Amino acid sequence: MAVETAELELDTLAPSEPPVVEERNLETVEMTINMGPQHPSTHGVFRMVLTLEGERVKAAEPYIGYLHRGAEKLGESGDVEGYRKAIIPLDRTDYLSAMLNEHAYVMAVEKLANIQVPERAEYLRVILGELTRIVSHCMFYGAFGADTGATTPFMYAFALREEIQQLFEAVGGARMFPNYYRPGGLREDVPVDFVDRVRRIRETALRAFGDFDRLLTQNEVFLARTRGIAVIDAERAIDLGVSGPVLRATGVPYDVRRLEPYSIYDRFDFEIPIGTRGDCYERYLIRLEEMYQSLYIAEQALKELPGGPVMGNAPKALRPAKGDVYQRIENSRGEFGVYLVSDGRSPAPYRVKYRSPCFVNLQALNEMVVGAYVADAVLALGSIDIVLGEVDR
Amino acid sequence: MGISLPQDAVLAGNQTAVPAPVPFSPQPENLYARLPQGVVTTTVDQLFQWARKSSLWPMTFGLACCAIEMISTFMAKHDLDRFGLIGQVGATPRQSDLMIVSGTVTTKMAPAVKTLYDQMPEPKWVISMGGCATCGGPYYRYPTVVQGVDQVIPVDVYIGGCPPRPEALMHGILKLQEKIMRQASEGRRPNPDLELVLAGEGVT
Numbered sequence: 232m233a234v235e236t237a238e239l240e241l242d243t244l245a246p247s248e249p250p251v252v253e254e255r256n257l258e259t260v261e262m263t264i265n266m267g268p269q270h271p272s273t274h275g276v277f278r279m280v281l282t283l284e285g286e287r288v289k290a291a292e293p294y295i296g297y298l299h300r301g302a303e304k305l306g307e308s309g310d311v312e313g314y315r316k317a318i319i320p321l322d323r324t325d326y327l328s329a330m331l332n333e334h335a336y337v338m339a340v341e342k343l344a345n346i347q348v349p350e351r352a353e354y355l356r357v358i359l360g361e362l363t364r365i366v367s368h369c370m371f372y373g374a375f376g377a378d379t380g381a382t383t384p385f386m387y388a389f390a391l392r393e394e395i396q397q398l399f400e401a402v403g404g405a406r407m408f409p410n411y412y413r414p415g416g417l418r419e420d421v422p423v424d425f426v427d428r429v430r431r432i433r434e435t436a437l438r439a440f441g442d443f444d445r446l447l448t449q450n451e452v453f454l455a456r457t458r459g460i461a462v463i464d465a466e467r468a469i470d471l472g473v474s475g476p477v478l479r480a481t482g483v484p485y486d487v488r489r490l491e492p493y494s495i496y497d498r499f500d501f502e503i504p505i506g507t508r509g510d511c512y513e514r515y516l517i518r519l520e521e522m523y524q525s526l527y528i529a530e531q532a533l534k535e536l537p538g539g540p541v542m543g544n545a546p547k548a549l550r551p552a553k554g555d556v557y558q559r560i561e562n563s564r565g566e567f568g569v570y571l572v573s574d575g576r577s578p579a580p581y582r583v584k585y586r587s588p589c590f591v592n593l594q595a596l597n598e599m600v601v602g603a604y605v606a607d608a609v610l611a612l613g614s615i616d617i618v619l620g621e622v623d624r
Numbered sequence: 625m626g627i628s629l630p631q632d633a634v635l636a637g638n639q640t641a642v643p644a645p646v647p648f649s650p651q652p653e654n655l656y657a658r659l660p661q662g663v664v665t666t667t668v669d670q671l672f673q674w675a676r677k678s679s680l681w682p683m684t685f686g687l688a689c690c691a692i693e694m695i696s697t698f699m700a701k702h703d704l705d706r707f708g709l710i711g712q713v714g715a716t717p718r719q720s721d722l723m724i725v726s727g728t729v730t731t732k733m734a735p736a737v738k739t740l741y742d743q744m745p746e747p748k749w750v751i752s753m754g755g756c757a758t759c760g761g762p763y764y765r766y767p768t769v770v771q772g773v774d775q776v777i778p779v780d781v782y783i784g785g786c787p788p789r790p791e792a793l794m795h796g797i798l799k800l801q802e803k804i805m806r807q808a809s810e811g812r813r814p815n816p817d818l819e820l821v822l823a824g825e826g827v828t
Contacts, residue, residue, distance in 0.1 A: 275687070297732050301763070370692065386700045390699075393699075406787075
């Protein structure tokens with residue numbers, strides 16, 4: 232009896248002949264699905280209308296504007312210290328890389344008003360900016376892991392993020408929006424134990440990067456979900472104006488820090504990681520490598536950190552001569568630009584315009600997801616690493 | 625007769641008439657002494673509210689910058705799970721009873737927030753996290769920003785800060801749990817009974 236049942240089970244498990252698949256013309260109905268504005272994988276309030284045929288995406292149309300808070304307009308409406316007040320809404324546009332954006336803005340104002348910046352302030356700006364890049368990529372790492380179905384990376388990423396945010400709090404008084412950079416330097420000097428703390432963070436971060444690497448890079452599920460997904464080629468990416476890790480994954484070594492070295496980036500040695508295929512996996516790898524490079528830049532800057540004041544003799548209320556200026560930097564998401572116009576009379580900028588990388592990178596989304604599965608559309612969005620505050624501004 | 629006896633005198637008279645039962649005493653020490661160990665007396669309302677406050681299911685719902693600090697609160701180091709809040713379970717309003725409005729509500733987003741609130745089953749609570757959701761915050765009087773989410777949905781606890789620290793969010797959740805327990809004795813959702821949690825961190 233026992234033998235018989237065993238044979239029977241074996242028969243059902245492994246049929247000797249392959250099952251005959253009846254060939255049918257399955258009718259697929261075109262379907263429109265609304266994704267967002269409340270959806271856990273849209274990284275905020277992003278709405279995407281997907282046209283599906285079966286489970287394949289035929290077209291994806293992004294709808295934005297759910298977080299329009301007028302960062303540009305509010306930047307123009309300051310009164311006495313208008314050029315400083317624009318930093319407050321600017322911080323909240325790309326809320327993951329606040330200090331990098333502050334850097335772009337203060338450099339634009341300095342260019343406009345011919346303000347000299349002390350050496351120490353320049354070095355501290357670079358150190359804090361690169362740490363901000365790590366913080367931002369930590370968020371990407373966690374969210375992208377969650378998009379592929381893994382929650383543990385989030386925990387690891389935020390453990391490191393927390394360490395760095397505590398440093399930001401000690402330096403600028405706030406965890407996310409320190410509002411620390413000023414035209415002409417920095418608001419105040421860093422705490423006395425700053426150098427030691429950054430060194431400690433370096434140790435923690437290197438350990439954490441190892442963990443990041445071990446958790447996802449060779450993970451089989453992760454590889455299956457991300458390799459060859461949401462591919463975009465270099466030519467098309469350049470046509471669309473894509474920048475940042477999304478462009479570098481296609482093999483274009485475009486990094487404003489290297490091509491147009493602003494601040495003191497020409498003094499540091501760092502590499503620009505590039506990819507070859509331009510898929511989700513390479514975008515992830517590039518961000519992981521960028522975290523190492525950021526740490527390396529911060530380490531070099533820390534070694535050469537000079538003493539002296541952190542604030543030049545720039546007046547609080549600026550009234551630059553009539554003119555306009557454009558300053559761009561390499562944000563954690565791509566090329567971030569600030570365009571300022573001064574009318575020569577008012578103490579606030581006449582016009583503020585931010586060129587935000589997410590908004591431009593989002594244009595590539597449609598081409599990435601057409602023909603892909605619905606689940607991969609989520610990954611494509613995650614791999615662009617959008618921040619809706621910056622898209623809508 | 626014109627004589628009015630004190631009440632204990634009547635009781636004493638009854639005892640002499642019917643001697644057998646032990647008199648019920650409303651004094652708590654006597655009552656608890658008669659209960660076996662491990663038995664607690666409570667009201668059904670309190671029991672239910674206790675269960676509700678101990679396993680709040682927040683809706684995964686991030687609006688803006690505050691969402692990042694909310695995620696920080698859920699993740700390692702701060703670990704909101706120990707208060708019974710489980711993040712990242714389901715992003716559906718149908719199974720949640722707590723909405724943390726974490727960020728700026730714009731006029732374009734407000735109808736969606738209202739719909740989500742309406743989809744949540746009763747009983748439900750709302751925490752307004754951060755300056756924007758509370759009163760417009762840094763976007764005070766900006767035309768596209770709703771000046772406080774309480775213009776759209778009722779709010780139970782307000783947390784100040786831009787964004788509030790994770791500790792401030794924890795404080796807000798503890799305040800909400802206190803409030804839920806208070807609702808057991810006072811009835812659900814008493815009229816304007818609002819909590820205000822002041823965070824240490826403001827706009828610099």
